[in-house]
Amino acid sequence: MAHTKTKLAQLDPVWARIAREAEAAIADEPLMGGLIHSSVLHHGGFEQALAYRISLKLASAEMPEQILREICDKALGADDSIGLAARADIVAVCDRDPACDRFLLPLLFFKGYQAIQAYRIAHWLWTEGRRDLARFFQMRSSEAFGVDIHPAARIGRGIMIDHAHSIVIGETAVVGDNVSMLHSVTLGGTGKEEEDRHPKIGDGVLIGAGAKVLGNIRIGRCSRIAAGSVVLQEVPPCKTVAGVPARIVGEAGCDQPSVSMDQLLGVRGSENADTE
Structure with missing residues (x-):
């Protein structure tokens, strides 16, 4: 048994850690045993557990859990990048969210993480031409998590959405790797145009709570x-913007704002804003 666990840790360290944390959680709180066994320990790997959790959360009278589970299993089996991105997202949440001290927590409890993974399945369906089913996933994710992400949007790895309430990401939006955003963020359009109309968010960007980024603009x-x-114009790399409408108030202040999660505007930023 010890040899098996060691080999698992080498092959899939994220899943191995989740399994260890699941066993410890049951020891600490036996009343959680049924939920944790069904969600984690009953499964042979991370992809199977993720498919179970998403299908359970999105199931409804209109679409039962079994059918959703088959869809999720097929998507995760057909495209390895979905599972790899989901692992990167767990690492990102645990690294950046001070309320998260275990890999187990996003998989079980964090609706921002779960909503992103439901989007990843919907995006796979969209690229496969199964667009009505993709829209169903979008609708149920919005109903279940309060997060509305169009399945055609393109979102990278290492994403952390904290609290996640009222997140909206439009059809032609692009979000890079290692991006962090808080609740009530909108990546939206500015009118009824039908072409490329949503923001393009670069790697490592931090988007604060309630921020609105509108139109086909690039955030460096x-x-x-x-x-x-409210951001209506393009933002150069490594800058801090604030206000309605937003303007540059200083440098970003660090190499990776999305990782540091520092949302305070320093004195230097205020001084720069007064002189611009």
């Missing part, structure tokens, strides 16, 4: 958007 890598801002 490792930039920082302050809470409550």
